[in-house]
Amino acid sequence: MKERLYSSHIALLVFMIQTGVAALSLSRKAAVYFGTNGWLSILILGCAAALNIVLIAMVNRIGNGISVFEIMDKSIPRFITIPIYFFLTAYFAIIGCLVGKQYIHIFQLIAFPSASPLMLKGCFDLLVLFLVTKGIYNIGKTATVFSMLILWMFFLLFAFSNDFELERMTPFVFKGGRNMLSGAVEMFAAFAGYELILFVMPYADRSKKWMRSVQIGNLMTTLTYLSLVFVSFGFFSLEQLKIMLYPLLDMLAYIQLPFVERLENLLFSFLLFTVVVTSSMYTWSACENAQNIFPKADRKVMSLFIVFVMFLISVIPDTLFELELWLKVVSYVEVALSFLFPIFLILLLLIQKRSGVKSHA
Amino acid sequence: MPKRGAKILRCVVLGVMVLSVTGCARSQKILERLAIDHTIGYDLDDDQKLFVTAAIINQGEGGKEVKQELITVEADSSKEAKIKLSRQTSRNIVTGQLRNTLYSTEVARKGIRRLIENLVRDPSISPRVKITVVNGSVNELLSSEFPDHPNTSQYVDHLLQKNWKNQNIPQVNVYQFTRDLLDDGIDPVAPVVRRRGDNVLVDGLGLFKDDRYVGKLSADYNMLFAMSRGKYRQGEIYIKLDYQDLDGSVMLGTVSSDKKFKVWRKRAGGFVVEMLLEVKGDIMEYTGNVPLGNSRDIPKIQQGISSYISDKMERMVAIMQEKGSDNVGLGKQIRNSISYKEWKSLNWDEVYPEVTFRCTVKTKIKSTGEIMEVPAFKP
Numbered sequence: 028m029k030e031r032l033y034s035s036h037i038a039l040l041v042f043m044i045q046t047g048v049a050a051l052s053l054s055r056k057a058a059v060y061f062g063t064n065g066w067l068s069i070l071i072l073g074c075a076a077a078l079n080i081v082l083i084a085m086v087n088r089i090g091n092g093i094s095v096f097e098i099m100d101k102s103i104p105r106f107i108t109i110p111i112y113f114f115l116t117a118y119f120a121i122i123g124c125l126v127g128k129q130y131i132h133i134f135q136l137i138a139f140p141s142a143s144p145l146m147l148k149g150c151f152d153l154l155v156l157f158l159v160t161k162g163i164y165n166i167g168k169t170a171t172v173f174s175m176l177i178l179w180m181f182f183l184l185f186a187f188s189n190d191f192e193l194e195r196m197t198p199f200v201f202k203g204g205r206n207m208l209s210g211a212v213e214m215f216a217a218f219a220g221y222e223l224i225l226f227v228m229p230y231a232d233r234s235k236k237w238m239r240s241v242q243i244g245n246l247m248t249t250l251t252y253l254s255l256v257f258v259s260f261g262f263f264s265l266e267q268l269k270i271m272l273y274p275l276l277d278m279l280a281y282i283q284l285p286f287v288e289r290l291e292n293l294l295f296s297f298l299l300f301t302v303v304v305t306s307s308m309y310t311w312s313a314c315e316n317a318q319n320i321f322p323k324a325d326r327k328v329m330s331l332f333i334v335f336v337m338f339l340i341s342v343i344p345d346t347l348f349e350l351e352l353w354l355k356v357v358s359y360v361e362v363a364l365s366f367l368f369p370i371f372l373i374l375l376l377l378i379q380k381r382s383g384v385k386s387h388a
Numbered sequence: 389m390p391k392r393g394a395k396i397l398r399c400v401v402l403g404v405m406v407l408s409v410t411g412c413a414r415s416q417k418i419l420e421r422l423a424i425d426h427t428i429g430y431d432l433d434d435d436q437k438l439f440v441t442a443a444i445i446n447q448g449e450g451g452k453e454v455k456q457e458l459i460t461v462e463a464d465s466s467k468e469a470k471i472k473l474s475r476q477t478s479r480n481i482v483t484g485q486l487r488n489t490l491y492s493t494e495v496a497r498k499g500i501r502r503l504i505e506n507l508v509r510d511p512s513i514s515p516r517v518k519i520t521v522v523n524g525s526v527n528e529l530l531s532s533e534f535p536d537h538p539n540t541s542q543y544v545d546h547l548l549q550k551n552w553k554n555q556n557i558p559q560v561n562v563y564q565f566t567r568d569l570l571d572d573g574i575d576p577v578a579p580v581v582r583r584r585g586d587n588v589l590v591d592g593l594g595l596f597k598d599d600r601y602v603g604k605l606s607a608d609y610n611m612l613f614a615m616s617r618g619k620y621r622q623g624e625i626y627i628k629l630d631y632q633d634l635d636g637s638v639m640l641g642t643v644s645s646d647k648k649f650k651v652w653r654k655r656a657g658g659f660v661v662e663m664l665l666e667v668k669g670d671i672m673e674y675t676g677n678v679p680l681g682n683s684r685d686i687p688k689i690q691q692g693i694s695s696y697i698s699d700k701m702e703r704m705v706a707i708m709q710e711k712g713s714d715n716v717g718l719g720k721q722i723r724n725s726i727s728y729k730e731w732k733s734l735n736w737d738e739v740y741p742e743v744t745f746r747c748t749v750k751t752k753i754k755s756t757g758e759i760m761e762v763p764a765f766k767p
Contacts, residue, residue: 063728137511153401190564192618194720195571199728264571281515281563289484289514327394 031232034240036167037224041244043170043304044220046177046251048129051273053217053252054259058268060210062203064196066256072211073249076218080245082369083221084238087228089376094229096319098375109320116316116333119223122361123309124337125344125354127151130302132347137276138292148341151303156334158307159314160327163230166307173300180297181251184258186282191261203265216358217252221245222365223308225372226315310334419447423457423479427541428466429490429526430503437462438495440469441527443541446479456539458531466506483510488518488545489562490526496578496594496601501569504599507562515563518548521594521601523582534586544588548579551590555623556610558593569599572736573720575713577613580604597713609704611643615665616701616716620645625669629676631692636676638693640669642754651725660744661718667697667749671756680756694749701747709741718743 032040057065090098099108131147139147158166201207224241231237259274271277279291314330321329344350427443444457459476463469474481489507491500500519507513522529530540537543552559557579568576575598580591593605593613605613611625623643629636650662671680671689678685708715719740723731 150405153405194717194724197728198724202728264567266570266572267567270570276511277515277563283516288516 030164032164032167032227032230032237033232034234034237036171037227037231037237038240038244038247039174040167040170040227040304040308041221041224041241042247042251043174043177043301044223044308045218045245045248045305046301047126047217047220047305048133048298048302049217050252050255051133051275053214054256054263054268054274055271056210056214057256058204058260058265060204060207060214061201062205063199063265064201064260065204066253066260067200068211068214069249069253069256072215072218073245073253075215076221076245076249077242079365079369080221080224080238080241082366082373083225083241086225086369086372086376087238089373089380090228092228092231092233095225095372096315098372098379100319102375102379112316112320116313116320118357118360118364119309119313119316120333120337121340122357123155123306123313124152124341125350125357126302126309127155127306127337128341128344129347129350129354130299132350133273133276134295136347137295144345145342148338151299151306152334152338154303155307155310155337156330158303159310159330159334163227163311166304166311170304173304176297176300180294181254183279183282183294184254187258187262187278190281191258193261195264196260197265212362213355213358215362216354218245218248219358219361219365220305220308222361222368223312225369226312310337421479422447423477423481424485425481425483426456426485427488427490427530427545428469428486429492429522429530430466430495430500431492431526432494432498433462438464438466438469439527440466440473441530442469442473442481443530444477444479444481445485445539445541454539456541460527466503482512484512484514486513486517488520488541488548490520490522490529490544491578491601492522492524492526493580493594493601496521496596499599500601501599504562504565504569508566513562516561518545519560519562519565519578520544520548521578521580523580523591523604529581529583529588532583534588536586540588544581547581547588547590551579555614555620556607557590558614558617569596571720573714573723574717575715577715595708595711595713595715597711602711602713603707605704605707609700612697612701612704613715615645615647615667615697616663616704619647624672627693627696629689629692629696631695632688634676634678634688634692636674638671638676638689639673640667640693640753641672643667643669649721651721654744658739658742658744659722660746661721662746662748663701665697665701665747665749666752667693668752668754670754674756686753686756690751690753693751693753697751698747698749701749702745705745705747709743709745712737712741714740718745 057068061068099111128148131144131151134147135142135144158169204210221241221244255275259268259278262278263271263274268274276291276295279294280289282290284290310330310333313333314326317329317333318324318326344353423444423446425442426445429441429443431439431441433439439460439462441458441460444459446455446457448455457477459473461469461472461476463472470481470483491503504519507517532540534540534543548557551557558577560576560578565576565578568574576596578594578596580594581588582591590607591604592607593610594601595603595605611623614620614623621644625640625643627638627640629638645665645667648664650664652660654660674680676689678688680686705716705718719736722743
């Protein structure tokens with residue numbers, strides 16, 4: 028295979044997987060769980076994600092870039108790995124479909140209250156299917172192009188300078204919040220997604236630099252979230268922020284241009300690009316896992332099957348409440364998985380190395 | 389072969405997408421069939437029930453004529469009103485273009501939290517929808533006909549918009565009202581309008597304590613209030629000089645201002661809040677006795693202006709303290725200067741009227757206009 032994912036692609040891919048619908052409610056969660064000056068929590072979460080990426084980098088370094096499946100298959104018998112792969116397939120597919128469904132639900136809330144969510148989700152899943160069947164290189168390139176359609180939105184933050192007030196932030200740090208720890212885990216879901224890089228390892232450029240670009244991607248996400256949440260803490264009052272379901276949407280709705288207002292419908296559509304990439308990458312990871320269960324299966328048929336099952340699953344949660352609850356549960360598992368899985372792999376690699384050294388001796 | 393299969397699959401998928409998208413046609417909206425809700429007004433009727441007036445804009449056939457239609461209904465809530473209102477019109481009522489909400493002082497006195505809450509909840513309503521108090525009956529105002537302005541609801545909206553742009557009144561919309569309502573160190577305000585003869589005029593600034601209207605600040609204070617709330621740009625202010633031997637009046641143009649607050653504790657308990665205000669402007673009109681030509685006398689006029697502004701600012705805050713509404717946001721300043729624990733244990737409603745407010749103004753006159761001084765004529 029000549030094609031490789033280069034480091035710039037990886038940075039943007041990580042950024043695109045991480046950012047998504049979670050950004051809409053991030054400011055509210057920071058206000059509810061951390062209280063005054065909750066925007067500082069984003070820094071802590073960003074650092075936690077960076078630490079986690081260091082763990083993944085260690086897997087990459089110790090294993091010399093071999094795939095996760097190779098590492099597992101080497102020392103674990105197949106009757107144990109198959110259920111693990113099965114779990115991972117189902118799990119990634121569920122995340123992929125929930126992320127998409129949440130986007131569709133919000134889109135419906137603000138723009139198409141009378142359209143059928145199934146039809147919208149169907150269209151969305153088609154986009155995901157097209158991307159997934161094209162393979163990881165094309166997903167990477169698409170993410171690069173799509174990121175250009177998203178990154179400019181950062182400058183919209185300057186639209187709020189008139190109503191932004193530092194005094195509103197108060198000098199208190201993390202006062203008036205509740206359940207900080209479980210809240211942090213829930214908020215961490217906004218950062219999750221970089222762990223999929225574990226499966227991208229064998230497809231990446233062999234140079235040592237590419238792990239650094241994962242960190243750059245995470246840094247981009249952290250800075251974007253930080254500036255976004257910081258601005259919302261100066262734009263809204265704390266108690267107001269706590270009651271807004273999606274503060275970012277309200278901020279977008281507040282932007283007014285001389286010739287047009289109520290821009291949120293248009294601007295929200297741009298988020299589709301990042302959500303499609305997020306959903307596609309989870310689906311792709313699910314396919315990677317499924318491929319290891321059924322090595323001989325046709326990849327395209329499998330992708331189609333997985334996307335179809337995802338579509339069926341997404342029919343079940345039909346209210347925004349239910350969906351948020353599902354996502355909350357999933358995010359707990361996600362955080363645990365993204366820390367424990369690399370540690371588990373590192374342990375496996377160390378054991379393999381040791382026994383390898385012994386056998387050579 | 390597989391490539392051909394993929395192509396066929398793509399065509400089928402594309403076809404399905406195109407066909408399914410035609411389903412969207414059901415929700416198409418034809419302008420001539422819509423009743424565009426422009427302004428909603430709330431009054432209380434004799435039984436203290438909510439009386440809702442909606443000013444609706446009907447686009448005539450061909451897109452030329454725009455007519456205002458008023459429909460009224462008695463209801464318990466704004467959404468119930470919408471359902472009842474729709475029975476009275478042949479068109480579909482849409483609220484996406486809502487610009488203004490009017491509250492009679494009676495309604496505002498009872499508290500408007502519930503009404504505002506529903507505006508925030510509805511995603512079709514913009515956070516920029518204005519909030520305005522009407523001195524008198526909203527229904528009467530909207531149903532009055534003004535000879536120069538065929539469309540009353542739009543007239544009121546444009547009036548507010550213009551006055552806000554000229555910084556005569558603060559901009560108050562759903563977002564800003566909710567923001568100040570829910571902030572613990574400040575109370576919201578809203579402009580007050582009323583009918584006078586063949587016109588509508590801005591009657592002053594409505595002061596709110598939480599969500600209840602508690603009184604009105606006369607329109608003379610508009611500039612000062614704007615200065616106390618934020619950076620002030622490009623305004624005009626008329627000042628009566630009454631300082632030492634100064635008399636007459638002065639009109640400052642292109643006024644800009646910047647403010648800072650200082651907070652400290654009184655020995656006997658309680659707080660002192662000092663506002664340091666810097667005002668810059670050009671003299672546009674002057675009728676005083678001190679000649680402007682002499683640059684040594686300019687500081688004297690500056691002091692005169694400063695003393696006028698600081699006296700009036702202190703009087704304005706005293707009015708608010710009397711009504712118990714903290715619309716300047718002294719609470720915010722005190723909150724930011726003490727510990728979280730102390731702020732939370734403070735009974736703000738009791739502390740606020742006892743806060744000593746001082747205003748220190750520094751005025752800078754940038755120029756005195758295009759002339760030096762007209763020489764006095766001998767009798």
